[in-house]
Amino acid sequence: MSxxxxxxxxxxxAVAERIQAERDHLTDLDSAIGDADHGGxxxxxxxxAADAVADLDDPDAQTAVKTAGKTVLSEVGGAAGPLYGGSLxxxxxxxxxxxxxxTAVAFAETYLEKVQDRGDATVGDQxxxxxxxxxxxxxxxxxxxxxxxxxxALAKAVAAAEAGVQFTVPIRASKGRASYLGWRxxxxxxxxxxxxxxxxxxxxxxxxxxxxxEVPDVDASSPTIPDAEAAEN
Amino acid sequence: MVGLVVVSHSAKAAEGIVEVAAEMGGDTAIEAAGGDxxxxxxxxxxxxxxxxxxxxxxxxxxxxVDLGSAVMNAEVAIELHDGEAVIADGPVLEGxxxxxxxxxxxxxxLESVVEQAEAAADIEKT
Numbered sequence: 001m002s003x004x005x006x007x008x009x010x011x012x013x014a015v016a017e018r019i020q021a022e023r024d025h026l027t028d029l030d031s032a033i034g035d036a037d038h039g040g041x042x043x044x045x046x047x048x049a050a051d052a053v054a055d056l057d058d059p060d061a062q063t064a065v066k067t068a069g070k071t072v073l074s075e076v077g078g079a080a081g082p083l084y085g086g087s088l089x090x091x092x093x094x095x096x097x098x099x100x101x102x103t104a105v106a107f108a109e110t111y112l113e114k115v116q117d118r119g120d121a122t123v124g125d126q127x128x129x130x131x132x133x134x135x136x137x138x139x140x141x142x143x144x145x146x147x148x149x150x151x152x153a154l155a156k157a158v159a160a161a162e163a164g165v166q167f168t169v170p171i172r173a174s175k176g177r178a179s180y181l182g183w184r185x186x187x188x189x190x191x192x193x194x195x196x197x198x199x200x201x202x203x204x205x206x207x208x209x210x211x212x213x214e215v216p217d218v219d220a221s222s223p224t225i226p227d228a229e230a231a232e233n
Numbered sequence: 234m235v236g237l238v239v240v241s242h243s244a245k246a247a248e249g250i251v252e253v254a255a256e257m258g259g260d261t262a263i264e265a266a267g268g269d270x271x272x273x274x275x276x277x278x279x280x281x282x283x284x285x286x287x288x289x290x291x292x293x294x295x296x297x298v299d300l301g302s303a304v305m306n307a308e309v310a311i312e313l314h315d316g317e318a319v320i321a322d323g324p325v326l327e328g329x330x331x332x333x334x335x336x337x338x339x340x341x342x343l344e345s346v347v348e349q350a351e352a353a354a355d356i357e358k359t
Contacts, residue, residue, distance in 0.1 A: 086309035
């Protein structure tokens with residue numbers, strides 16, 4: 001198995017364990033604004049996905065991600081199946097050439113676009129898009145403009161996702177089942193944004209493990225000062 | 234012949250809608266894809282994929298959906314489907330009946346059946 005594929009298998013296993021550990025917390029968040037099935041559904045789906053990728057015979061990275069996505073799509077009910085699983089399947093095509101900083105950015109952008117399209121959601125709707133958008137934007141800029149290492153870029157993306165999760169607390173839901181609550185959704189942390197953050201944290205931990213490095217202690221801010229004149233042009 | 238798939242959160246609702254539409258639909262292939270696959274309320278992309286394959290004889294499939302995740306799972310199933318399929322933006326029961334009738338027209342195309350399914354949004358009841 002290639003190193004990339006081995007990393008994906010390890011990451012899916014780590015995500016499955018984390019979601020299982022956070023299962024009750026996710027369900028509590030969902031019972032406040034939804035139908036209280038997010039924790040159980042996600043835990044079951046990711047456990048199956050971990051088994052499915054472990055059973056693959058010498059996969060490449062694309063196949064491993066696609067298999068995880070297909071399993072999540074099949075096993076997770078409600079909107080989370082198509083949002084997490086369907087988007088992983090679709091975005092996996094960006095990893096055809098393995099995992100490089102460039103393909104990782106392309107994967108992240110395609111995944112975000114798919115989630116936005118599928119859920120018809122934008123930033124500020126109190127959904128997983130609120131965590132995902134700042135994370136993907138930060139990752140892209142860290143790689144393409146700030147020239148940071150992939151691990152540092154991913155650590156910054158996780159910090160950005162964390163800020164996005166906090167942003168879901170004081171805003172009103174406009175998409176998904178929580179939107180039926182109207183103003184009563186204000187003051188509740190979105191379960192989908194939260195599980196998105198957990199998944200990203202596990203990707204970061206796995207990446208650090210694979211690289212034999214420590215997880216960088218960073219925030220989401222960029223090390224570069226924007227050039228005002230260049231921005232105007 | 235253009236086929237139909239009816240997607241609902243309830244397996245019973247999907248089957249019931251198929252029952253009503255089939256009454257008017259002659260030889261139209263109409264498949265129900267309701268429920269989450271475990272006997273609970275929900276929708277399931279795998280079930281919808283199977284229904285698409287069963288309803289498609291090469292002329293395409295029109296998909297009628299109810300709410301929320303039914304739309305998302307139908308979209309994913311269509312992406313994974315080996316053939317043409319379109320979600321009709323109309324009411325699931327009235328749209329299915331309209332589409333079933335439209336599909337029996339010997340000149341029916343995927344577009345004409347979608348159009349009739351969507352026209353069901355204009356049906357007035359009072």
